[in-house]
Amino acid sequence: MGWLKKDPLQIIAFQGYGTDSHFYARGRALEDESIDLEDQHIWHLIVNTWKRFETDEIKNVDINIKLPNNKILKGVTDNDGYYKVEANLQDLKKLTNEEGWLSFELSYSDVNIKRTIQNENRFPGEILIPSTTSQFGVASDIDDTILHTGVVSMLKWKVVYNSIFKHAKNRSPLEGAADFYHRLHRGASGKNANPIFYVSHSPWNLYRYLELFLRQNNFPKGPILLRSLSNFLKRKSLDEKPQKQKEILNLLKTYPDLPFILIGDSGEHDPDIYMEIAEEFPDRILAIYLRSVKHKKKMIRVKGLIENYKTTQVLMVEKSAQAIDHARKNGFIQ
Known part of the structure; x- marks a missing residue:
């Protein structure tokens, strides 16, 4: 019809x-x-x-x-x-x-x-199809990791406001994020063509909106992995993994010889998801970078999670420069 x-x-x-x-x-x-x-x-x-x-x-x-x-x-x-x-x-x-x-x-x-x-x-x-010169892959969250959304605001009102009343061209990327991602894409040799995957809990309905935002703000081109609106609204069973976690696990399965760097924020469930993935694949996760959010309670919780975590490197960052410095010292970038 x-x-x-x-x-x-x-x-x-x-x-x-x-x-x-x-x-x-x-x-x-x-x-x-x-x-x-x-x-x-x-x-x-x-x-x-x-x-x-x-x-x-x-x-x-x-x-x-x-x-x-x-x-x-x-x-x-x-x-x-x-x-x-x-x-x-x-x-x-x-x-x-x-x-x-x-x-x-x-x-x-x-x-x-x-x-x-x-x-x-x-x-x-x-x-x-990642290049044979790829040194590692990057799986990155979008909301409050590279794009200001206000996901930790009360009742997520800032997320709703920004999504409806702000044009993708007027949305603000987090300072230095695009530069950091280009450095990761180029890798240690400057010519690695490391794949960047953008993984978000947002529905596929926002695909073109997010694609425009990434292009307008000069982020490296990469697959954008979202979820269907029906899954977005559906109540999950207690033992069901979040869609973001499923997508990253599928990346690890698809590219068994490629290690990954995971990037997210400390506002929602990224620390829990990423650390669980690292426990399952301890030799495949090179580092976890978490953007600090302005929410005292959530920050205290995440700091408690990573305080004695030894499986892989977890770095909480206020600015992209901190992540760039860490990545350079660890041989991920030039």
Whole structure:
């Protein structure tokens, strides 16, 4: 029934990741609500927020992914319009650029579909296949780690205010964060092309918003790993791991020979998640960096957690310069 509406169709490809022998792409098929990423008028910001969350999904529809070598992969969207396409292939690195990005083309399988912008049934996508020169990977939180959100504010009112009433271009990155991440990306040699993965508890509805923020503030390009809104609202069982933890564990599984640096903040559950991961993979986690937040109670709790923690290095930082200094002394960066 979604096809009977007037809005054109689109396929949003989330920047994903894979290996030389495993292709893995995620994204979503939606009606194009024409969200204006440039207009900063308050009314447009409110309307855009509404459009991000009041989505018209294209459910249970077949899609194609065309690789640069003209190989076609098949996929299908679920009841929320999401797709996951996986395939075991060979020599995928031959299809990547020098940074490890593999570009591909998405389309609806039904060639008779015309309800796309300018009747172009073609949509770009890409996944990252880390370079063989990679020294380590970085898994970083977004909220209050590189982006001021106010996650520790009462009832998280600052998160709501910033997400609705602030344009991505006007959101403030934490001072020095982009420089630190570029140094980590370049690594000890200055040419390592270490992969950066941005992992957040935010819903996929904010994907393009966060993508614009990272691009506008000159952060290294990297996969953005979020969660579905249905999972965001669903009550978790006591033994179920947080989505952020699942994503990082999957990165460690996907790249068994690649150690990782984990970056987060001391405001929510990052310390607990990261330390648990380090306990499970003590030889794979090189360091944990935690941004200090302005919340006395939470800071006391985290300091108590890390005071006698010996499994891996955990550093609480007020400024990026502290993390840069530590990373340089430990041979992570130049």
